[in-house]
Amino acid sequence: MTRQIILNAFDMNCVTHIVAGTWRHPESQAVRYKDIEYWTELATLLERGLFDGLFIADVLGVYDIYGGTPDGALRSGAQVPVNDPMLVVSAMAAATKHLGFGVTAATSFEHPYSFARRMSTLDHLTKGRVGWNIVTGYLESAAKNHGLEHITPHADRYDVADEYTEVLYKLWESSWEDDAVGTEPGRAHYADPSKVHPINHEGRHFRVPGIHLCEPSPQRTPVLYQAGSSHRGRQFGAQNAEVIFLGAKSKEALRATVSDIRTRASDAGRDPYDIKIVSGHVVITGATEAEAAARYEDFSRYPDPEGALVLQSGWMGSDLSRYRLDDPVKVADNEFFKSNVEAYGQGDQTLRDFVNRHTIGAQGGFTVGSPTQVADELQDWVEQTDVDGFNLTNVITPGTFADFIDYVVPELQRRGVYKTSYTEGPLRHKLFGRGARLPENHRAAGYRHMAQETTP
Amino acid sequence: MATTPTPIRFGFYEQACVGMGYGSSNLWRHPDDNRVDSLGYDFWVDSAHSIEAAGFDFVFFGDVLAIYEAYQGSARASILSGVELPAHDPFSIASAMLAVTRTLGVIVTASTTYEHPFSLARRFSTLDHLSRGRIGWNVVTSYLPRAANNFGLSEAVPHDKRYDRAEEFLDVALKLWEDSWDDDAYVVDRNTGLFARPDGVRTIDHPGPLYPVRGPHLSPPSPQRAPALFQATWSERGLQFAARHSEVVFGGSQSIDDMRQGIDYTRAAAAAIGRDPDTLSFAGAFTFVTAPTQAAVEEKVADLQRVHESNVDALAAGYGDWTGVDLAKFSADAEVTGSTDHTQSEYQNKAAARSAGQVWGELRALGSGEATHFVGTPDNVVDAIEDYALRTGVDSLVVRPFLFPGTVDDFAEHLAPRLRERGLLAEQTSAPLRARFSPDGSARLGTTLPRNTLTTSQR
Numbered sequence: 001m002t003r004q005i006i007l008n009a010f011d012m013n014c015v016t017h018i019v020a021g022t023w024r025h026p027e028s029q030a031v032r033y034k035d036i037e038y039w040t041e042l043a044t045l046l047e048r049g050l051f052d053g054l055f056i057a058d059v060l061g062v063y064d065i066y067g068g069t070p071d072g073a074l075r076s077g078a079q080v081p082v083n084d085p086m087l088v089v090s091a092m093a094a095a096t097k098h099l100g101f102g103v104t105a106a107t108s109f110e111h112p113y114s115f116a117r118r119m120s121t122l123d124h125l126t127k128g129r130v131g132w133n134i135v136t137g138y139l140e141s142a143a144k145n146h147g148l149e150h151i152t153p154h155a156d157r158y159d160v161a162d163e164y165t166e167v168l169y170k171l172w173e174s175s176w177e178d179d180a181v182g183t184e185p186g187r188a189h190y191a192d193p194s195k196v197h198p199i200n201h202e203g204r205h206f207r208v209p210g211i212h213l214c215e216p217s218p219q220r221t222p223v224l225y226q227a228g229s230s231h232r233g234r235q236f237g238a239q240n241a242e243v244i245f246l247g248a249k250s251k252e253a254l255r256a257t258v259s260d261i262r263t264r265a266s267d268a269g270r271d272p273y274d275i276k277i278v279s280g281h282v283v284i285t286g287a288t289e290a291e292a293a294a295r296y297e298d299f300s301r302y303p304d305p306e307g308a309l310v311l312q313s314g315w316m317g318s319d320l321s322r323y324r325l326d327d328p329v330k331v332a333d334n335e336f337f338k339s340n341v342e343a344y345g346q347g348d349q350t351l352r353d354f355v356n357r358h359t360i361g362a363q364g365g366f367t368v369g370s371p372t373q374v375a376d377e378l379q380d381w382v383e384q385t386d387v388d389g390f391n392l393t394n395v396i397t398p399g400t401f402a403d404f405i406d407y408v409v410p411e412l413q414r415r416g417v418y419k420t421s422y423t424e425g426p427l428r429h430k431l432f433g434r435g436a437r438l439p440e441n442h443r444a445a446g447y448r449h450m451a452q453e454t455t456p
Numbered sequence: 457m458a459t460t461p462t463p464i465r466f467g468f469y470e471q472a473c474v475g476m477g478y479g480s481s482n483l484w485r486h487p488d489d490n491r492v493d494s495l496g497y498d499f500w501v502d503s504a505h506s507i508e509a510a511g512f513d514f515v516f517f518g519d520v521l522a523i524y525e526a527y528q529g530s531a532r533a534s535i536l537s538g539v540e541l542p543a544h545d546p547f548s549i550a551s552a553m554l555a556v557t558r559t560l561g562v563i564v565t566a567s568t569t570y571e572h573p574f575s576l577a578r579r580f581s582t583l584d585h586l587s588r589g590r591i592g593w594n595v596v597t598s599y600l601p602r603a604a605n606n607f608g609l610s611e612a613v614p615h616d617k618r619y620d621r622a623e624e625f626l627d628v629a630l631k632l633w634e635d636s637w638d639d640d641a642y643v644v645d646r647n648t649g650l651f652a653r654p655d656g657v658r659t660i661d662h663p664g665p666l667y668p669v670r671g672p673h674l675s676p677p678s679p680q681r682a683p684a685l686f687q688a689t690w691s692e693r694g695l696q697f698a699a700r701h702s703e704v705v706f707g708g709s710q711s712i713d714d715m716r717q718g719i720d721y722t723r724a725a726a727a728a729i730g731r732d733p734d735t736l737s738f739a740g741a742f743t744f745v746t747a748p749t750q751a752a753v754e755e756k757v758a759d760l761q762r763v764h765e766s767n768v769d770a771l772a773a774g775y776g777d778w779t780g781v782d783l784a785k786f787s788a789d790a791e792v793t794g795s796t797d798h799t800q801s802e803y804q805n806k807a808a809a810r811s812a813g814q815v816w817g818e819l820r821a822l823g824s825g826e827a828t829h830f831v832g833t834p835d836n837v838v839d840a841i842e843d844y845a846l847r848t849g850v851d852s853l854v855v856r857p858f859l860f861p862g863t864v865d866d867f868a869e870h871l872a873p874r875l876r877e878r879g880l881l882a883e884q885t886s887a888p889l890r891a892r893f894s895p896d897g898s899a900r901l902g903t904t905l906p907r908n909t910l911t912t913s914q915r
Contacts, residue, residue: 013582015644015651016651021649023646023651024646024647024649025646026646031644034585034586034676034678035585035586036551036554036555036586036587040555060574060575060578060674061674062672062674069654070654070657070672071654074641074651074652074653074654074657075650075651075652075653075654076649076651077644077651077652080652080672080674081637081642081652081673081674081675081676082578082674082675083578083581083582083585083674083675084575084578084579084581084582084583086547086548086579087547087548087550087551087579087582087583087586088551088582088586089548089551090497090500090548090549090551090552090555091551091552091554091555091556091586093497093552094497094498094501094552094555094556109572109574109575110572110575111570111607111608113521113606113607114521114545114570114571114607117521117543117544117545118545118547118548120544120545121472121544121545121548121549122545122548124495124496124544125495125496125497125500125548125549125552126497127496127497141670144668144669144670145574145669145670145671146572146574146575146669147572147664147667147668147669180535185487185492186485186487187485188485188766188767189536189537189538189767190474190475190484190535190536190537190538190541191535191536191538191541192535192536193530193531193532193535193536196531196535206608207605207608208605208606208607208608209605209606210522210523210605210606211523211531211535213520213521213522213523213541213542213543213544214542214543214544215495215541215542217495304649
């Protein structure tokens with residue numbers, strides 16, 4: 001069968017996720033993010049388009065690098081206010097049958113014991129449709145909200161993430177054996193204690209002796225998403241991630257990154273294609289080329305330059321208010337968002353580029369065109385770069401997704417590169433077709449029998 | 457003391473587990489019980505619908521963060537019997553239940569010992585927005601020593617110290633909810649593009665010592681701002697804390713005298729620190745068995761009793777971690793003793809000055825010897841409820857279910873119509889949760905609670 005394209009919708013529990021200013025567009029529903037109906041309607045729409053997942057980004061601080069204050073972020077609603085991503089998932093799951101949900105949570109700010117339970121609960125409630133986007137947190141303001149003076153250095157954050165995931169794998173994969181909970185309706189006992197094991201984790205950052213509080217959920221470990229594309233981030237991804245999100249400045253740059261990640265996965269003992277790689281893409285489309293162009297013209301009246309620079313300053317870890325419009329933006333290496341500095345902060349872009357070029361096509365591919373033009377372009381990205389699919393950034397929500405579903409999805413289906421119905425079963429099975437659980441060659445599998453063996 | 461009936465708000469006790477606590481751990485085995493299906497969202501969506509339709513005003517979610525293992529010094533009995541297991545996260549379940557209802561309030565238990573105030577504050581704000589003001593927080597300090605171990609602490613924080621931590625935790629959370637955003641800061645004007653007014657949004661710069669938090673809060677003002685603040689407690693220290701910080705105090709299954717005394721004590725403690733005692737609301741809890749005739753009641757009790765006492769280890773396992781008493785250590789005639797760092801009020805009510813034999817006897821009986829176990833025909837049970845409410849002055853009562861959905865159905869069929877007739881059932885409303893309990897019907901905290909005031913520069 002022709003290689004199938006994976007599609008995720010990218011959103012956040014706030015008004016301005018990536019594209020600043022377009023919340024003001026009359027069609028935009030972004031300001032309804034506080035209503036549960038916004039989310040259930042979005043989920044229903046995405047399921048109509050057979051999207052693989054909805055991916056919800058998150059931060060735990062404000063973007064206050066631009067000008068040294070949060071004022072610009074507040075004026076433009078740039079990722080602030082931002083409500084909790086996890087709490088909209090169960091309602092969306094109740095409104096859908098197949099859509100997957102990727103929830104962002106940082107390894108820096110919540111204890112793994114309670115986090116493990118939160119995810120297991122969602123995996124049970126959704127019948128195995130939940131994924132976790134593993135981030136280490138790049139905002140210093142978030143660190144300050146959690147009692148730290150400064151952000152933890154990048155490399156140390158990943159060391160913590162290594163141990164954090166180890167604790168989670170032990171809780172998710174090894175604490176309860178599959179048949180620990182009985183199934184007979186009239187049985188006398190609920191679970192068999194000899195099949196439930198304390199994990200006895202003693203590490204540098206965490207000490208967790210207990211058993212997991214949840215019985216095995218359909219997937220046990222949620223589908224593991226990751227977006228860090230710095231060198232340390234890629235290494236972590238190669239060992240842990242099942243789906244990796246990449247930004248893409250150009251096809252050439254993306255091809256190199258994809259190839260590097262697949263090699264690293266292979267070095268970590270996995271199949272290079274055990275990782276689905278999806279790249280960020282903005283698609284603006286309509287029934288015809290002219291309609292798509294008109295749509296782009298219309299959207300172009302709304303971007304908010306200050307909001308765009310607020311977000312870019314956060315992603316660069318550098319105050320872009322210090323540059324004049326035609327200054328090249330060259331940012332010193334820092335401890336915040338390394339891969340973004342590597343991609344965009346090397347001095348080959350001016351501030352004007354950030355204001356003009358990146359306000360709508362902020363972080364990745366950018367295509368304006370008719371359904372056939374868009375389909376051609378997406379297929380070309382797949383062929384040229386070896387990505388598995390796309391993470392569609394919204395320009396307006398849910399309009400961007402509705403346009404894509406109405407115009408582009410049928411064209412992709414006609415070409416046989418996009419599914420015409422969902423595969424039954426949990427999210428992991430839908431993505432990889434080999435069951436609900438992590439495969440034996442994944443890092444987590446190494447912890448699978450550990451607790452069993454150490455329990456007398 | 458009131459003499460004419462005041463409508464009571466009825467709550468339904470829930471826990472995201474199969475084997476419920478408070479002495480009914482075995483009833484999931486009853487053939488009519490469907491809690492074994494409680495892992496998926498459809499169970500909770502159906503529950504939310506049926507609880508709301510039955511006339512309940514709110515659902516109260518209990519929670520634990522460790523497995524019960526005081527009994528026999530091991531988790532064996534609780535795993536075998538599903539005592540408060542599994543222990544799923546109530547937040548995601550609350551969100552699904554709120555999404556499919558219009559009037560039901562949901563109170564979620566969350567610990568000030570094991571959460572961080574910054575992210576917890578955001579979680580509650582999110583649910584308050586999503587539900588349009590129907591969320592409440594049961595502030596607990598967590599009593600299980602193993603929970604401390606699971607969060608990297610070598611032992612549980614002692615009871616009184618937990619309340620000191622809780623004071624600062626709440627102080628931080630309230631600053632985030634109440635002080636960080638002005639009401640008119642959230643502008644969202646499509647024409648001018650002004651999303652929020654920076655001069656109306658402030659950092660809180662809380663200095664610590666336990667929780668240095670800078671802010672600002674990440675969520676704009678929600679219908680209630682701070683969720684309605686519940687506290688399940690009946691210890692002296694807990695009631696002192698409640699007098700300062702709580703809006704609804706959940707006393708559980710107290711006798712009429714103990715409930716009355718606790719209410720008086722808490723109101724006096726509130727007055728002593730300059731708080732209007734009428735701004736405190738009190739909730740009790742009860743269990744019931746009812747059927748149309750006395751003969752049918754007796755049959756139902758016998759049926760439940762049979763399953764209830766089918767596994768005494770499960771009963772002792774639940775008891776062990778509420779009270780800190782390991783019954784396996786005591787012969788029948790020995791007086792039981794245990795750690796008072798668990799739930800002090802439970803220890804007082806269920807362990808103090810008792811022999812192990814007495815405790816076993818109470819545990820084996822359906823209703824666990826509780827003062828608020830009401831058994832009889834519908835009229836008998838409604839009489840008991842009315843008497844209890846009148847004599848204690850509680851504003852709300854929480855039903856602790858024996859069977860699911862049997863208890864909900866019995867309430868809807870037998871109790872709700874009679875309660876309504878007698879003017880005892882408060883009308884359901886989509887008003888914010890706080891407005892249902894506050895004397896002035898306000899959705900916001902306002903000046904109800906005494907608070908550490910911010911310095912001028914922070915304002």
